[in-house]
Amino acid sequence: MSANRRFRNVVRIGPVQVGTYYDDRGREKHTAACTAPRCGFSADYDSRAAAELAAHTHRCPVR
Numbered sequence: 367m368s369a370n371r372r373f374r375n376v377v378r379i380g381p382v383q384v385g386t387y388y389d390d391r392g393r394e395k396h397t398a399a400c401t402a403p404r405c406g407f408s409a410d411y412d413s414r415a416a417a418e419l420a421a422h423t424h425r426c427p428v429r
Contacts, residue, residue, distance in 0.1 A: 382421035402426045
């Protein structure tokens with residue numbers, strides 16, 4: 367089953383984008399995803415603060 371997410375309140379912190387969406391059960395979730403080529407970092411969090419902290423501290427392994 368594919369993930370069909372509608373992100374809202376999207377912000378960019380460096381190369382990482384943080385967005386908010388509702389999961390299949392109607393709970394609010396937050397995602398941090400790096401947009402750098404070949405990085406591949408993305409993670410889901412329960413709080414916006416955790417997602418933004420991950421965005422601020424993320425270092426791409428690809429240089």
